[in-house]
Amino acid sequence: MTSIPQPPIHTIADFLADPVAAADFPHATLRFRNDRAAASVGLAGLSDAEWVEKFGRFEPLADNLPQPLALRYHGHQFRSYNPDIGDGRGFTFAQLRDVRGRWLDLGTKGSGTTPYSRFGDGRLTLKGGMREILATEMLEALGVNTSKSFSLIETGEALHRGDEPSPTRASVLVRLSHGHIRIGSFQRLNTLDRAEEMERLTRYVVEHLYGETPGDEPALQLLEHVVQRTARLAASYMAAGFVHGVLNSDNINVTGESFDYGPWRFTPFWDPEFTAAYFDHQGLYAFGRQAQAIHWDVVQLAIALTKLASIDALAPILDTFPQVYEDAYSGAMLARLGVQPRSDADDLALVQAIEQALATRTVGIDRFFFDWSGGTRRPGPYDTRYAHHFGPVETLLTRYQPARTTDHPYWSDAEPCSMHIEEVEAIWSAIDTSDDWSLLHNKVAAIRRMGEAHQWPK
Template sequence: MPVGPDYRPDPRFAALGDDFSDAVEPAAFPEHILRWRNQRAAADVGLDGLAEAEWVAHFGRFDPLPGQSSPRAMRYHGHQFRHYNPDLGDGRGFLAAQLRDDEGRLLDLGTKGSGQTPYSRDGDGRLTLKGGVREILAAEMLQAQGVPTCRVLSLIETGEPLARNDEPSPTRSSVMVRLSHSHVRFGVFQRHAFFDRTDLIERLIGHVIDTYHPTATDAASMLAAVVRAQARLVARWTAAGFAHGVLNTDNLNVTGESFDYGPWRFLPRFDPGFTAAYFDSIGLYSFGRQADAVFWALKQFAGTLRPFAEEPALVDALNLFGPAYVAESQAAFRARFGLQDAGEEAGQALIDTTLALMAEGGEALGFEGVFFDWMCGEASQGRAMTGPRAALYAGDAFEAFHAALKAHAPDRPERLEHPVFAQPDPETMLIDEVEAIWSAIAEADDWVPLTAKTERIRAQGAAWA
């Protein structure tokens, strides 16, 4: 048996029926070179014992894992930059498997670059190797910072030269498998509303409640649970200085976990207008507008639930977003600083003064510097005031920040004994670093910088945990 005793298959989505997905065949690739194997994630779902040949068979050729259905391309529509598109669906990926983790959560193994499907349109159904590397880096950094995120389980280079408009071509190809809590997008509901299939929406509501939000009792309370989850997600993005780039309704799911990392960026400095996607000419999904974008998407999702809930109940659920976002933002900033709760007023002061200090410090302070230097608040004063950014900790903006910081007691200051905090600088994930990692792979097939970077990110995550 190629799987371990902790492997627990539970292919629930396929049981919804053919109205929700299509059986597809994976592409036949000329090569299968294993480039990334996330052993930590594999251990959570009982797949860590696979031999390399078995790994490639399951995640490169997609031989079915025990107890799983055939690969299914999921059906969905969505608003893309607020324009409705009925021609979507899994165009270069599929749901390969569903299984329980060591905490009992249902997780999906979803692919990217696994070949054409009925929803590929004119696309080749492939993923560039660079795109796969970028997804690894985004997911690893976000996980280390406590952001709800998918994890890249596997990346296999596939030996096909790909033509792309946004990369030097031909470029190398890959197939990726991500481990995610759910791939049920808002757009799945939108597709069935578009075709006026209230029967399918009703079935989907039951599936989401039973599988992901068991405390919900009806459509309105399910919406409330999704609203709270999305508020937590976007608050964590804000505290991480992360710009997703493409917050379309097909890129947001019912569990509030980010996935499908395309033109993402981490901010080099605090800038609300920072835009990750070069094609977002009006900054619709800029860093400072992400909460607005997610709330707009939630309203579209709520619209699909109208046949199953009274309008006031849906409005009440949506109105939870603002207060939840405020509370979750304060919790996220406290977590990044390693501080205890000191109340709402003190929590908001911490956010406001931190961002003001970042704005004044610019790229010299960056987005990560202040969190790293002042981890556990006053317990890090010696580190901060003798470190490489010490000169930036002066003046009115700093004094206001310092006062807000001192209003919070440190949470587990023994974490500062971790070797990570003896280093002068935090780990960052800026575009120049990403490009340097890719250049080493593209020019010399050197994967050491990627491995070294992910190891340092994981160490920093362990230090914060």
Template structure:
């Protein structure tokens, strides 16, 4: 394969030994049809020069990358699933394929799979992924990145030629293997498994690995577990706050679906809000609304409590863990304020004034949902219409929701917004803002994008949508793929 200077494999996790993962082999798929390759993401790790044939060899047949780990590793972990502890988890249909250094930031990134075949942790599952599931993950990651949410990136999707049976969608359905590029797959559940077996020695080893690999600025902390935990608390708070500003509902916030680096990944029954609704759920099986939109901060905090319970085994002073956990509330509030200010594309005027605007924005979204007559205000168009604050007032008032914004219910929001300067108003010159509607991903559109693939193998609508999402990402310029997090 063509190797360039930006390609730097670094197999940190594989060097930890055999207590944390199991060597596995990918399934031998009947076919390998390349359906999606993320060349922008590939360029960050020096892999964009692969030919399609080479790409398919590495991400369809999982031939090892040069200098990377020699064999895929199915990672071991436990977790709470809907608050019930499950000791029979682990990578059941995926594995860690390689770890590479990101060129611009020197971050260590994982190439990991979904749908790559059975492992020792498959629990009688087939280890496969539906093609539709892979398509949905590509879409979710694309819009979340555009909205400034720390997220894994869909790297590759290859159709694998098997007919799968699933109970929650029409079967048989087509199969695929997805590869994602992500900043760590060390889950909260990774620590839970070690605590379950009372292996304080391995917890300490994992803490050292996380600190030295992802948080090297904490290397000299007198209480490494507490210092690491505080970083995880702040990163998790930031992540959840970004979900809330994006109107995103993850759907399955189990402890095995949250990673220590505070990045969103593993998109299953996700949804974006049609309109402001704290009770909106993404998973059809979430009958109690445990992971509804409005309860996501609670879910993040509860999961952090479970991680803290594991670190008690190795932290010399529980007071440090308690103090770190208690940072969540303020970190979340600060994160939400910053996320909303970023989404409105205005310059901060300080916490107190910013909060008044943020509260007015949430109130406007709620009022826009309740106003009688016409279509209720949708979540994403609100931020699109007012991107840049007053710099977009004429555009908002002349647009399809202009009459709604003239309602007295929006008076406070518009008044608060008037005091804020636009942040980088030149972004409004992007052609994206010449349109009347933003890019959304409501469930009806997702189904409409899948239908032509399912019925006639027509990928043109999906590819066009992905191109528009990329344009939106460039227009918004809200990239938060950063390394060290010193503050929210």
């Protein structure tokens, strides 16, 4: 790993962020450390005591940012524009290159108040931190481009929350992410009419997050990348059966990496109306509307970028989103199934047949992809259900070749590895009532085993 005295975010920190300090927590008890992610940025060799100092007390990393930075941004929240947001309980405190040469951020959730906390306490519940670990591990295992839950440390505070039993335990989470620049970061600069800063931020993202030399029209470069990445993200959510829950424009990273998990859920059945957030009364971010929601957010980025480029130049790029999504969706569904793509027409027909069969809700999403891995149905307890509803799927699959082997022991298990709300609650209950972390650590191990079996490209 190569380090430099000042990571690149310092070049735009003067208008993008405010220096802040971490809270002084009563205790710092290490609950989870992601050594796999740490190895990718050269930090796996830290002892537990050193880990707590860095990620619980936030002692600066050598040759890195001298002080944490709370990022400034605006955003549409459930389609209502809010200029009064920003990092209210988190900050970016280091940037490191990973083994692929990318610049990654170490950012926090629950690290204390900032100028953008408003009436919040800047804290994170321990349950919320545990839930983010489960979300990121499961998504990574299912091939979704996601931030990594890097560290979870219990902080010894009692928090009061109106939507869950209180008082409850507190934590600070560290995530490893490919940038924390949001669509809302650009919306803020547009609203404040800061074209020069918009230009600097655009060039920063193109150069440091996408690894390209900014050209004469960096806004067009940026929008093309964001359209491609976010459309693929939306497609991967569908193939994973995942509902993010809060796809506001301040929650969409311009690198197309999924992050910031609040009321997420995995839907057990193929239900386009399934929602994750109890407060999403209109189903704006329902399972089947996620591509539409993300596309709407990207439109807001394009509007902001009119500070730098004409709408006539931006619009054709924006208009490619639906087709990019459709292509990526077919690819994501076939990748999870473990078969090689054929023609666009064949792939579309197969994906539509899978959707129609799963919509009968005779079997769950995870069960289907498990039983048909590699394109051939294995005998099992759901034979009758498959015979009644999955005939077209089976017929179409006779044309396909497997894209992975099924000799990993996972494919011989009786049940697929899933992550539904009942299990999330059971894992939390063991922690809450007995301080038993074994269910969490066992689940993470099971999820990673499933990820190995899927043989995703590195």
